[in-house]
Amino acid sequence: MQAFERVTEEEKNPTGKGEMMLVAGYSGVGKTALVHEVHKPMTEKHGHFAAGKFDQYQRNIPYSALTQAFNNFCNYLLTESTEELIRWREKILTAIGNNGQVLIEVIGQLELIIGPQPAVAQVGPQEAQNRFNLVFQNFFRAICQKEHPLVLFIDDLQWADSASLALLKRLMTDTDNQYFLIIGAYRDNEVDAAHPLMTTVEELKKECKVTLHEIRLQNLSHQHVNTLIADALKCGPSYATALTDLVYEKTQGNAFFTHEFLKSLYEQALLVFYFNTQKWQWAVDKIAALEMTDNVVELMADKIGLLSEETQTALKLAACIGNQFDLKTLSLIGQHSQTNTLALLFEAIKEGLLLPLDENYKQLEKLETAEVDTRFKFQHDRVQQAAYFLIDDDEKKTRHLRIARLLLANLKPKQMEEKIFEIVSQFNNSLTLITDSEEQLKVAQLNLTASQKAKESNAYKPAYEYLQNALYLLGEDAWHNHYELTLALYGTLSQVAFLTTNFKQMDTYIEAVLFHANNTLDKLAAYDVKIQHAIALGQQNQAWQLGFEVLSLLGQRLSTELLADFEVESVMSLPNMTDALKLSTMQILNLIVTPAWASNAEVFEQICLTMINLSFSNGLCEFSAVGYASYGGILCGQGNIQKGYQFGKLGVELSDKFNAKPLQIRVQMLFYSTVMHWRQSVRETVAAYYHASQPALEMGDIEYACFALVEPDIYQFLMGSELKKLTEKYPNTLKRVSQLQQDFHYNFLIPYYQATLNLLGKGEFTELSGTNLLGKGDLTELSGTIFNKEKLLPQFIEEQQITLCCATYLAQTLLAFIFRDIEKAYQNALLTEKYKEGAGGMFFLPVHSFYCSLALLAKISASVSDNSPEQQLLNHHQAQLKHWATQAPCNCQHKYDLV
DSSP, X not given: OHHXXXXXXXXXXXXXXXXXXXXXXXXXXXXXXXXXXXHHHXXXXXXXXXXXXXXXXXXXXTTHHHHXXXXXXXXXXTTSOHXXXXXXXXXXXXXXXXXXXXXXXXXXTHHHHHOOOOOOOOOOHHHHHHHXXXXXXXXXXXXXXXXXXXXXXXXXXXXXXXXXXXXXXXXXXXXXXXXXXEEEEEOGGGXXXXXXXXXXXXXXXXXXXXXXXXXXOOOOOHHXXXXXXXXXXXXXXXXXXXXXXXXXXXXXXXXXXXXXXXHHHHHTTSEEXXXXXXXXXXXXXXXXXXXXXXXXXXXXXXXXXXXXXXXXXXXXXXXXXXXXXXXXHHHHHHTSXXXXXXXXXXXXXXXXXXXESSSGGGOHHHHHTTSOOOXXXXXXXXXXXXXXXXXXXXXXXXXXXXXXXXXXXXXXXXXXXXXXXXXXXXXXXXXGGOOOHHHHHHHHHHHHHHHHHHHHTTOHHHHHHHHHHHHHHHOTTHHHHSHHHHHHHHHHHHHHHHHTTOHHXXXXXXXXXXXXXXXXXXXHHHXXXXXXXXXXXXXXXXXXXXHHHHHHHTTOOOOSSOOTTOOGGGGXXXXXXXXXXXXXXXXXXXXXXXXXXXXXXXXHHHHHHHHHHHHHHHOBOTTHHHHHHHHHHHHHHTTOHHHHXXXXXXXXXXXXXXXXXXXXXXXXXXXXXXXXXXXXXXXXXXHHXXXXXXXXXXXXXXXXXXXXXXXXXXXXXXXXXOHHXXXXXXXXXHHHHHHTTOHHHHHHHHHHHHHHHHHHHTTSOOEETTEETTOSSOTTSOBSSXXXXXXXXXXXXXXXXXXXXXXXXXXXXXXXXXXXOHHXXXXXXXXXXXXXXXXXXXXXXXXXXXXXXXXXXXXXXXXXXXXSHHHHHHHHHHHHHHHHHHHOHHHHHHHHHHO
């Protein structure tokens, strides 16, 4: 309760920071009971309580406990008033935007709150990963409110899948999340230091520094058991000593076992209440003579064994489904009506072996007509384990296969989609029994479907296992007998391996595809992953070089100029591209255009020209827009602003025509970054750029979302915004970029944050959070705590990060000139000139021309000849500024006039 009070009471926690509480102990020690004891006080304080539990027999079903918990939360919301439900709907929809379907795939009941949602845009694997994380975080933030804090209880974390642990870690470490308490219970005797749960806990403690507390529950002591028995039997402790000794010997003080053992004694008339003496009596010698088990699973199995055969069969089937199950599914696989199945379960309910999770089981007529469904859970894991234990080992696989076949045969397509993990799990528990080739093929296809759904939700470990099971079913001749399916399996395996940074396995799957693929088109998915891998490692040159290999296989040569018959006016009337080979070529060109932009301006231009020429001669496609918008920026940077602006606008119009959302956002941002400011005020560019960040995040396009955060921040510095406001803005942007793990964008902004601090310092230290951010060096140098050029610039140069080099040297030029170190300003202006291709079309170019000209003017003496390199460079920049001023006087006229 103290942890809950800390996250809800403002005086104790003014920031509303969430906490995690772990409850550890043996099975049956009372972990779940303890948490549920504080449930009521928490809800009395307007806290929402959501609980879910991982299942020992369903560990390969991703997010099962989280799905359960948030479905329960949604069911609770459905009991609220209409007005309150509308309020929640609006709040959640505001938070998750157009990506509701992403969550509905994991939290099915959410659809009842927010209504049917449109299908989400198809994006790449990394974008899908980013989108899922961001949408889930936004949803979590929306339901954790100061007036209604959330308590999320996840039981049996020792059985959690890796995707669930990663998501819980993300929720705990997101500093924007507030007013929540996550409680996790786990069996500490079933985990060691290398267990995924414990490594996650250690990361949260040491690396993430979250507020995490732990309670360890022990078994009851002999004295505690004696007190419990004496209190329950209304007798003195000494009178209960002999029974206590026997119970403690059998149960070792385990709370659940102790309770069930005493119940078993009573049910066998070994613990009897005599009305004439008004006392409980027992015969220790008779109890000892029975040699009752000291294993709680065996005890519960014996108890189940006393039920009717029909009820035992129903419980065994239920145990195969999971710790929780619905009556409809159990009736289906038991092949009884719902009312008959319910009648069989009543015996187990009466004995306390099953617990109803709702009141629907009382509505018999509605159950029979399927108007309602009802859910149950086993009283304890040990009860489910006992029911499963009663199934012969040889029979278990047969039962799972029978369940899978019945589900597959009876479920409708939508139900199949919703229960794909459950169906596949049943099949995969009986793989060795599937010998029919047609069924093997069907189950392999189901595993592929399950893997793709798991992958879309970032559940990569189960996705990998589903794919491996599919390959097992297809056998050694998979490539020969089932080429298309095998190609899809290996392609997905390479993606999963890449997304989990298992690069050695990734290479193995890629090589298999490249070796077995029948044609170049079938190899493209493997090359796509190879290129994505190079980009992820920051190997921009290698990325576009790999792309060139693929283009060579596709028979495509790069263009160095526009086609002779190219007519920009006729572009929008061109037909759509239909040739599969050309479409694949455009896809590869689109994939390598950004790495080329970041590392090689000449190659970047050739890629853009190739995309334009291919589109003109073979028809338009969604990728055409990228080529036109990118080339527009190049032309503007080269001084051909009128034509560049025309190409840039064409790119935007083409992206609107094809309405491919992810590319549409990228094209818009290319236009804002490299074209728009050449004809319109840079202030308009900044405003438009900021608005593009959220749509990019919704698409999971973190790279371009960060461009939309960082680049306008830099432009604000370059256009002379108030420095004090920038020092307030930059830390927030850097925090966001850091959370999104985008090193390039972080390094893009920090030179300008450091420059801002230097300019505000004016020779004195600037303190932020007690840290000297300026360092101890010269204010004309970008050498402080935020950015240290001695460390970072050599790295940028070595990695050929020409954009970062250009941006950094320009910031250094500005600093040196403003602080009147003319020689340093001049030298840095020359270095900016060297790397200015990295700023192709961006607002850095007119700013560079302006400050380079000012440095040259201050350096050149009156005696310098008109033919000197310095004078020629000055004349060049002045001519550029004059030209630019005619196109965008609001951005460049004052620069030209001042020089």
